[in-house]
Every structure is written in structure tokens, then in C-alpha cells.
Amino acid sequence: MRATGRFGSAALTLYFWAFVVFLISPLVVLVVFSLNNSTTPSLPLSGFTTKWFHAAFTNGELTGALLRSAEIGVAASVGATLLGIMASIGLTAKKLRLRSFTVALLLLPLVIPYISLAVGLLILLQALGIQTSLAAVVLGHVVITLPFSILVVLPRLRSLDPSMVEAARDLGASDLTAFRLITLPLLGPSLISSFLICFVTSFDEFAIANFLAPSGTPTYPVFLYSSSRTPALLPEVIAVGTLVIAVSLVLVLLAEGGRQWAERRIVGTSKPDFDGAELSNDLAALGRA
Amino acid sequence: MAISTKVTAQRSPGPGRFRPGRGSLAIPPLLFVLVLLLGPIIFIGLFSVGLRSNIPGASVAFTSTNWHDFLFSAGNPFRKRFAYSMEVALAVSILTTIAAFPLAYFLSFVARKHRYTYLLLLLAPFFTSFLLRVIAWQIMLNDNGVVNWLVQAIGLQPHGDPVKWLIYSNFSVGLVLFYSWVPFVALPIFAVLENMDHKLLEAASDLGASRLATFLRVTLPLSLPGVIAGFVFVLIPTTGEFITPLFVGGPNNQLFGNSIQSFFSDSPDWNYGSVLAVTLVAIVLLLMLVFGRYLNTDLRAAPSGGDK
Numbered sequence: 001m002r003a004t005g006r007f008g009s010a011a012l013t014l015y016f017w018a019f020v021v022f023l024i025s026p027l028v029v030l031v032v033f034s035l036n037n038s039t040t041p042s043l044p045l046s047g048f049t050t051k052w053f054h055a056a057f058t059n060g061e062l063t064g065a066l067l068r069s070a071e072i073g074v075a076a077s078v079g080a081t082l083l084g085i086m087a088s089i090g091l092t093a094k095k096l097r098l099r100s101f102t103v104a105l106l107l108l109p110l111v112i113p114y115i116s117l118a119v120g121l122l123i124l125l126q127a128l129g130i131q132t133s134l135a136a137v138v139l140g141h142v143v144i145t146l147p148f149s150i151l152v153v154l155p156r157l158r159s160l161d162p163s164m165v166e167a168a169r170d171l172g173a174s175d176l177t178a179f180r181l182i183t184l185p186l187l188g189p190s191l192i193s194s195f196l197i198c199f200v201t202s203f204d205e206f207a208i209a210n211f212l213a214p215s216g217t218p219t220y221p222v223f224l225y226s227s228s229r230t231p232a233l234l235p236e237v238i239a240v241g242t243l244v245i246a247v248s249l250v251l252v253l254l255a256e257g258g259r260q261w262a263e264r265r266i267v268g269t270s271k272p273d274f275d276g277a278e279l280s281n282d283l284a285a286l287g288r289a
Numbered sequence: 290m291a292i293s294t295k296v297t298a299q300r301s302p303g304p305g306r307f308r309p310g311r312g313s314l315a316i317p318p319l320l321f322v323l324v325l326l327l328g329p330i331i332f333i334g335l336f337s338v339g340l341r342s343n344i345p346g347a348s349v350a351f352t353s354t355n356w357h358d359f360l361f362s363a364g365n366p367f368r369k370r371f372a373y374s375m376e377v378a379l380a381v382s383i384l385t386t387i388a389a390f391p392l393a394y395f396l397s398f399v400a401r402k403h404r405y406t407y408l409l410l411l412l413a414p415f416f417t418s419f420l421l422r423v424i425a426w427q428i429m430l431n432d433n434g435v436v437n438w439l440v441q442a443i444g445l446q447p448h449g450d451p452v453k454w455l456i457y458s459n460f461s462v463g464l465v466l467f468y469s470w471v472p473f474v475a476l477p478i479f480a481v482l483e484n485m486d487h488k489l490l491e492a493a494s495d496l497g498a499s500r501l502a503t504f505l506r507v508t509l510p511l512s513l514p515g516v517i518a519g520f521v522f523v524l525i526p527t528t529g530e531f532i533t534p535l536f537v538g539g540p541n542n543q544l545f546g547n548s549i550q551s552f553f554s555d556s557p558d559w560n561y562g563s564v565l566a567v568t569l570v571a572i573v574l575l576l577m578l579v580f581g582r583y584l585n586t587d588l589r590a591a592p593s594g595g596d597k
Contacts, residue, residue: 004398005500012395016407019392023414023472026425029435033428042433083318090315102315105322111577112326113529115546116566119553120329123336123563126343143325146318175311204418206532211553221420228424228536241424245417252416 034242052239065223076141077198084149107147114207122211132212140208145198156190336563343559355564374545378527381466386520393478411472423536426465430456457539465533474519481515521580
């Protein structure tokens, strides 16, 4: 027996596609209004233009904020991925005291509300007599993205064949050499995933950046928030937003596809062409983003 | 958050289990999290009981005045805000879970062959900036927005008379939160449906159960772990939410997170703000203690579901 009758199937199919339209409509609206020749994003459309893109890229504050967020994102994702590798290797140790405590603590940033962490970091800086700075934003972003990195790197590390590392050691390699020549290359694809997930999260993070970025040097999300109160800026914000959305979609899909391809090449296992389960898992890690 | 318990769940022995790690390597990341996660939480704790202050020269001594005021004073506005926030979080979580179930059911039982491609379609918008999607909703729902234009164009509302409750209302905050979380709730429900032994459905029908009876007495009970996980996926982050009301909420629709935010941006009273920040952390940890064990939805742990 099929789980649903013909009528049920049709109703569910309709429901699903209606939902897809609902989910995608805000993105479509952004794309349409980024090309609309009007200062207000409202219907009816008033004609095609690309002037908002030109205007956006000659707006120093906007491009400055974008660049700042990109730099912070790179720094935070490199930091989180390095710490994520260390934590993952630590967690694969045969013996580890306080294992469940370690795991719980390393994953705790997933549930702590960003707003509480943000004001806590602000207080911590103040108590230590340190000025707020973009470096502080990077540190905050490393904390919140570290669990994502561990959740991507650790399962990959666990799936490796330990005999390869053992063979390297038998052949005289030191632990560090074995790691550099064997483990690291095998981890490669998951490191790219980790880097991307952390970057995307950092790039979009508002709470911590809002409290720790010094005024005058806003990150892109902080700039978005302040400019949402300036209607004249809206078309430029929409134009850049469209590009940001397009780039992030292409990047994540390419990286995911590339990672799966690379893993098949390295391990030589046969997997379906497009492993949706794998992707969904990585996506689930984005849940907080 | 979604796969937060996967790390422990995958400890089961199997071929190729990689165990040559060095426990000491976990120390630097652990210290990092201790200082930069527990440190801030300890400091908001100290602030909340007056043991530290942001005002130079102010006297510091233990006091429970702020806690007492927040917890017990009659009609405390922040306690009211907290109760309101929890109501919103609960309502959004329930509605989101109800809406997500048929999506997961469709993927697992109707879409079958292309289910992972369809799942991607559902999740694709969430690769993109959350802030930008909230701003997009602001553009769609405002008085001159797309939705109001459509409503007036098809004659549901007279021209020049926009529907006021579409934006800066409970509706807009609820809608955007709902929009943001439905796909993530569908994910764990989809995972349990995929892991379900589909022979049970055949057994039920062999024994004479109708489709509805099979659904109510087999599928639905078996999918409950996924349903609860999905529910918690929304409940925990929504409890601390403040960005959505900032963009699409009016003064009356701000959540508890917004109260914290404004204490630290507009008011000098960090001590009182810390009481609220500690409360939020405590509630979320409490929710994790209660529901944490349901948060395992690793699709890869599933027996590979091919022939069903």
C-alpha cells in the first residue's frame, strides 16, 4: 500500500510547491527591486536600471562595511577551523578525561543566545580595560563558529582509516609529519566546508558585531541595520544584497559539490552523484545562521 | 544546533574508527571557549548581583535588588516582556512544526526519487543572509509594499488604504520567524520518516488498517522524536531572538532579547540588563536540559534508505 492516496499525494505536492514559492518570494523581490528604476521598492515597477549597483559600489561606507565583514569572516573562519581541527583530534583520542564535559562545553555556543554572549563580551572587555575593536568581533565570531567547524571536521576525521596514520608512523614519520602528510590532506575537503560555514555565519552575524565593532567601522550587518532607517539608501542596500545572496548561493553549492567530488576521489568510495544527506547535515549545522 | 549531539552519537564502534588522537590538543580550544564563552557569562552573573559595575567609582557590593525587582515587583515590564516572548516563541514553534510536518511527509513518501533535490530546494534560501531576508520581508509587508499592492489590486482592500497589521505587528514578527524556521523543522522530521521501517506500513495495511489509521497509529507516533526535535530547533533560538522584531516589529512587538539589547545600547544600567541576560541564558540551558536528548537527527546514521 502506498502511504498516501492519489488525492493526498496531489494535496501534499501542491502544499510543497506553494511553500517553495513562499520561501523564495523574498529573494525574488530583492532581485526585482535591485533592477527597478525607483527610489522606493514598491509596485508597479517603473523601469529597468542598473544604476543602484553603480551607486552602491561608489558608496564608500557600504563597500567599506562589506570589506570589513569579509576580512572579519576570513580571520574568524581561519581561527575557528584551526581550533576545530585541534578540538576534533583531541576528541578522537582513545582516552580523554572529562570527554562529555569537553564535548558539551565546545558545543555550548550553539545554544547560548548571541545577544547574551554579546553583552557578556562587552562587559568582559570593559572589565579588562580593553577598548571594543574589530579584533574583538573576530574573537567573538570564532567562539560562535567553532562548534560548526567541529561538527564538520570531527565526523570526517572519525571516518578515516587509522591504519594509514599507523603505516606512516611505522615508516618513521613523527606524529606531526604523519598529520601533515596523511591526515591533513585527507581532511582537506571538510576543512573547506568548515571554512565556508564559519565565514557565512560570521559575515551575517549582527548581535556581537553591533556591540563590539567601534562606531565608525560598522560591519556589513551593522551597516544594513543603520541604513534600514535611511530610506534613500534602500535601493543600494537591495542591489548589494542581491549580489551577496547570489555569491553565497554559488559559493556554498560549489564548495559542497567540490567537497563531495574530492572525497570520492580520495577515498575511492562510490557514492550517489549528489549526496543530499551529506549536504543536509552540513546545512543543519547552519541552523543558527 | 541541529546536529549538536551527533558527536557523541557517532561514538559507536565501526570499521575505520579513527582513534589515534591526542587528548591534549583539545586544551587550547577548550581554554578559548572557557575564557570567551564562560567568561562573559560569569561576568553578566557578577553584574546582575552588583558585584561589578560599569560606572567608574560606583560602589560594588552584593545586592539582590535587581533580581528581586525583576522577579517579584508587581507589574514589572521586563517580566511581562519575558512572558510575552515565551508565548511568541511557543506559538511560533507550534505553528512551524505543524506546517513543516506535511513538507517532510511529502519528501519522504511522495517525492521519493528526487527527495534530496527537493529538500535542497526547501533549504536553499537559507544559504543566504538572514538579515537580508528579514529586510526583504520589510519591503514586502510595508504600507507601499508588494503585498499591500496585490491586496489592493485584486480589490480586497480599497485603494490608498493599506492593511495596517501587515507590518510592525505581532503578525509580521510571527510570520518572519515562521518563515525562517520551517525548513529546519522539516529536516529532523524528514530524518525520522526516512529511518522508519516502511514494512510496518505494509503490516498495518495487511492487518486491515486504513491509510488514516496507519498514519495515526503507526507513522505519527514513530515520527514523534523528529517532531519534538524540530519543535526544540525553533524554540531555543526563538527564545533569544531580537533581530526580527528590530526590523519588522513595532514598539509593542519587541521581544525579551530586544529589552537586553536596549539596556546595553541606550541605558547606562548594565546591572539590570545583566539580570535579563542571565535569565535568557538560564532559560535556554533549562530547555536544553529538558529537550537536549531529542536533538539527534543525523541522517548519515540512518540505515541507507533505498528500497521502500
